[in-house]
Amino acid sequence: MPYDTHHVVGAFIGGIAVTYTIYELSSRLRRSDQQQSHESLAARPQYKLGIESTIGNTPLIVIKSLSEATGCTILAKCEFLNGAGNSPKDRVALSIINRAEEEGLLTPYSGDTIYEGTVGSTGISLATLSRARGYSAHIIMPSDQAHEKSDLLRKLGARVDRVTPAPIVDQSHFVNRARNLAREHTADPDRAGRGLFADQFETDANWKAHFEGTGREIFEQASAEGGGVDAFVAGAGTGGTISGCAMYLRGKLPDIRIVLADPQGSGLYNKVKHGVMFHGLEREGTRRRAQVDTVVEGIGLTRSTKNFEVGSELVDDAVKVTDDQARRMARWLCEKDGIFVGSSSSVNCKFAVYDCFAMLLGILVKYANIWYRLRCGQDSSAVGSRP
Ligand SMILES: Cc1ncc(COP(=O)(O)O)c(C=O)c1O
Numbered sequence: 001m002p003y004d005t006h007h008v009v010g011a012f013i014g015g016i017a018v019t020y021t022i023y024e025l026s027s028r029l030r031r032s033d034q035q036q037s038h039e040s041l042a043a044r045p046q047y048k049l050g051i052e053s054t055i056g057n058t059p060l061i062v063i064k065s066l067s068e069a070t071g072c073t074i075l076a077k078c079e080f081l082n083g084a085g086n087s088p089k090d091r092v093a094l095s096i097i098n099r100a101e102e103e104g105l106l107t108p109y110s111g112d113t114i115y116e117g118t119v120g121s122t123g124i125s126l127a128t129l130s131r132a133r134g135y136s137a138h139i140i141m142p143s144d145q146a147h148e149k150s151d152l153l154r155k156l157g158a159r160v161d162r163v164t165p166a167p168i169v170d171q172s173h174f175v176n177r178a179r180n181l182a183r184e185h186t187a188d189p190d191r192a193g194r195g196l197f198a199d200q201f202e203t204d205a206n207w208k209a210h211f212e213g214t215g216r217e218i219f220e221q222a223s224a225e226g227g228g229v230d231a232f233v234a235g236a237g238t239g240g241t242i243s244g245c246a247m248y249l250r251g252k253l254p255d256i257r258i259v260l261a262d263p264q265g266s267g268l269y270n271k272v273k274h275g276v277m278f279h280g281l282e283r284e285g286t287r288r289r290a291q292v293d294t295v296v297e298g299i300g301l302t303r304s305t306k307n308f309e310v311g312s313e314l315v316d317d318a319v320k321v322t323d324d325q326a327r328r329m330a331r332w333l334c335e336k337d338g339i340f341v342g343s344s345s346s347v348n349c350k351f352a353v354y355d356c357f358a359m360l361l362g363i364l365v366k367y368a369n370i371w372y373r374l375r376c377g378q379d380s381s382a383v384g385s386r387p
Contacts, residue, residue, distance in 0.1 A: 110134075115197050
């Protein structure tokens with residue numbers, strides 16, 4: 001019975017984990033150099049070292065229902081299979097921590113604390129990796145975000161402050177608050193360790209994680225299947241994903257279209273389309289949420305960030321996806337494909353479908369034009385024009 005089989009496998013995996021705990025304890029007694037012991041374990045090809053090793057190299061899957069419906073191959077990068085915080089933010093959190101360790105800004109088990117302003121996902125990745133690397137995590141998030149995320153953060157051992165949403169120019173904005181707390185920690189001689197502000201919106205450790213990881217993997221995976229990629233679709237929360245992937249993919253596939261999927265209430269759609277951030281839904285007195293007025297959490301911006309700016313020149317197009325469309329797409333994916341994802345993923349899928357139809361329409365118009373010219377000896381674009 002499949003039910004029983006799962007249980008047996010679970011117990012087997014648990015047995016191995018216990019074996020290793022004991023091994024590790026005795027090895028610590030024998031050798032003071034813990035790092036050396038880790039490295040020797042990792043040197044065995046069949047083992048991977050720690051939860052960090054489950055980050056990256058996620059599969060690229062065909063979304064069957066959407067591909068059938070559109071006649072295009074719509075692929076999804078399974079970023080929920082990143083094993084620390086189960087989102088693409090694992091790549092960013094790991095990149096930030098690795099860099100800080102290399103630069104001597106973090107020392108494991110010294111009392112160092114990582115501070116971050118986040119709507120949740122980056123915080124979950126940082127909190128998990130902090131546990132794995134010997135740090136504390138202090139997460140500041142706006143109080144209008146899902147409680148499930150702050151509950152999970154607390155279970156991971158992070159300190160969490162849910163703060164009243166405020167404009168970015170206000171020092172009580174969740175990002176400014178995280179930066180200030182990190183500074184205060186470092187300056188306080190009575191506190192153990194230092195404070196590190198992770199700074200996901202501005203640090204180039206963010207887009208570089210996607211340049212070196214997500215973007216490269218998409219190219220290699222698609223190339224291995226013998227296919228190219230016509231378009232890459234992503235939303236932007238910090239902009240790191242779309243910028244990093246766009247930079248890598250455009251370098252390899254000069255004709256690829258980079259498209260932004262933007263939720264309602266965000267200013268990025270207008271930025272891409274018209275060069276300005278403002279959107280009608282941003283009018284004072286009309287908003288239900290203070291930052292980005294949408295039920296979609298994690299994507300959408302009403303300000304410029306370095307991570308979006310660094311790749312913004314490469315973004316060819318944008319589409320606005322309403323909350324209702326995002327909800328419907330999330331339901332569709334769950335019901336038709338068994339893919340249970342959040343609204344930021346469903347926004348991308350909604351746009352991918354729209355983009356496929358737009359591409360097909362483009363091809364149709366092109367061939368209609370050729371057919372018309374062959375048939376009538378003139379360009380269809382001339383139809384209706386006056387002398
Ligand atoms: C759930 C979710 N999806 C997508 C994103 C967007 O990624 P990026 O910050 O790289 O633009 C975020 C960002 O926080 C997120 O939390």
